Amino acid sequence: MSYQDNASQLFIIGSHASGTMSPSLWNPVFEAVGSHWNYVPWDVPAHSDMQNVHDGLLSSEVIGANVTMPHKQWAAAIADERSEQVSLSGAANLLIRQDGKLNAYNTDLIAVEARLATKIHERVLLIGAGGAARAALVALKGNIGTITITDRNHKASEELLSLARSMGISGKTVDFSYVAEAATQATLIINATPIGKYREDLAPWGTQELSSGTFVYDFVYSEHTTGTITSAMEQGLEYSDGWEHLLLQAEAMIPILGLGEQAKEQLELSLMRIRENN
Numbered sequence: 180m181s182y183q184d185n186a187s188q189l190f191i192i193g194s195h196a197s198g199t200m201s202p203s204l205w206n207p208v209f210e211a212v213g214s215h216w217n218y219v220p221w222d223v224p225a226h227s228d229m230q231n232v233h234d235g236l237l238s239s240e241v242i243g244a245n246v247t248m249p250h251k252q253w254a255a256a257i258a259d260e261r262s263e264q265v266s267l268s269g270a271a272n273l274l275i276r277q278d279g280k281l282n283a284y285n286t287d288l289i290a291v292e293a294r295l296a297t298k299i300h301e302r303v304l305l306i307g308a309g310g311a312a313r314a315a316l317v318a319l320k321g322n323i324g325t326i327t328i329t330d331r332n333h334k335a336s337e338e339l340l341s342l343a344r345s346m347g348i349s350g351k352t353v354d355f356s357y358v359a360e361a362a363t364q365a366t367l368i369i370n371a372t373p374i375g376k377y378r379e380d381l382a383p384w385g386t387q388e389l390s391s392g393t394f395v396y397d398f399v400y401s402e403h404t405t406g407t408i409t410s411a412m413e414q415g416l417e418y419s420d421g422w423e424h425l426l427l428q429a430e431a432m433i434p435i436l437g438l439g440e441q442a443k444e445q446l447e448l449s450l451m452r453i454r455e456n457n
Contacts, residue, residue, distance in 0.1 A: 186242045186276070189218040192232060192254075193247035196220035200400065201245060203453055204429060208445040212438065216242065225249050233257055236276060242436070243275035248373065251310025258283030268317040269342070270310035273432060284435055287311055287398075290427035291318035291369075294419050295396060299324060300367040303350075306358060306383050307371030308335035311398045315369050316343055326350035327361050330372075359387040369396045375405030375421075382410035389414055397421050402457040426450050 191201045197220040205218040221244070223232055229250070236244055246254040254271040255261060259280035265271045271283035291314060301324035305312050308330035316326070316339065326343055327350055330336045336352040343350050353361050362368055362384035374383050376399055389395075395411040400421030404412070411418035426446065433442050 186240055187216050188238075188241045189216060190221040190236075190241070190244035191218070191247060192221045192223050192244050192250055194222070194224050194249055196222045196247065199247065200425065200453055201429075204425070204446065204449050207449045207452070208442055211445040211448075212441050214438075223250060229253055229257070233281075236274060236281060237279065241276050243273065243281075245432075246272050246274060246310075248309060248311075252313075255283055255285075255310075257281065264288045264314075264317060267346075268310075268313040270313040272310065272314070272428070273435065275435060284432075285314050285317075286428040286431035286435075287314035287424075288318045289431040290424050291315045291396070293427055293431075294423070295319055295367070295394075296322050298322065300394075301325070302364055302366045303327070304329070304358075304361050304365035304368045305339070305371065306330070306369065306374075307398075308332060308339040309371065312339060312369070312371035313342070315371055315396075316348075317346075320346045320348065323348050323350075327365070328352045329355050329358050329361060331355045359384040362387055362389055362393075364390075365393055366390070367394045367396065369398075370407045371398050373399060375399035375407050376401055378403045381406040383407065384410070386410075389416060391416075394418065396424075398424055400425050422450065422454060 191199055202218045209216045251270040251272055254274050255265050255269050260282040262284050264285045265283045271285050272287050273284040275282045299322050303323050303326045305328045326348055328336045328339050340352050374380050393416050395418040397407040397420050399405050408420045429446055
């Protein structure tokens with residue numbers, strides 16, 4: 180993608196955008212490839228006036244924005260053009276301004292697909308029912324035997340189950356209080372909630388022992404090892420942590436932004452430096 184104006188600004192939009200690692204990940208990459216682009220956080224609490232955000236993204240100096248909780252479904256809804264993945268999932272984590280319009284993409288979906296869509300997962304436990312969970316569900320639509328969905332918002336769980344069934348996936352929802360019991364039955368557990376951001380957070384299933392063949396996927400990255408990943412490590416399970424997800428979804432942005440192979444190499448180096456310093 181080429182930009183014919185002087186656009187240089189990329190944002191990350193979310194209720195706690197200033198706490199993300201994305202600016203620290205991307206700005207060294209832009210500098211290394213000789214770009215004048217700048218990536219900054221834009222804190223947008225839930226229930227904000229989103230029209231102001233929409234108008235701001237259409238400003239001539241803006242390239243686009245990553246979108247994180249709780250605005251991924253909003254991003255899909257307001258876009259002028261949507262990728263196939265966005266249309267199906269109803270969630271977007273990337274908005275790009277082009278020709279006075281906003282185009283929506285979902286690189287979360289691409290990341291999950293790259294890591295997990297290589298085999299059939301017989302019993303999936305999806306913890307969360309927001310934008311990240313929607314991306315994970317659509318990414319694995321052809322790789323799920325049955326699915327159990329749980330979220331503190333039961334209505335959101337039911338809506339996500341309806342989406343699963345529309346894609347031919349059988350499953351059920353369970354109350355969040357039963358997450359530990361549901362976890363013991365799963366062959367794949369996906370944590371698509373913010374649980375783990377804080378050092379004191381245990382895994383969503385607490386100290387429950389999981390089945391020996393369970394794979395654990397965590398969307399959450401943090402300076403500490405999350406409770407979800409700690410549980411997987413202590414039980415000798417295979418896992419993919421939030422740092423890996425962050426890198427995979429960032430790499431999926433490279434062709435969308437029109438950046439080259441050097442940017443991918445610099446992303447890996449940038450993430451390595453962040454992790455060494457945390």
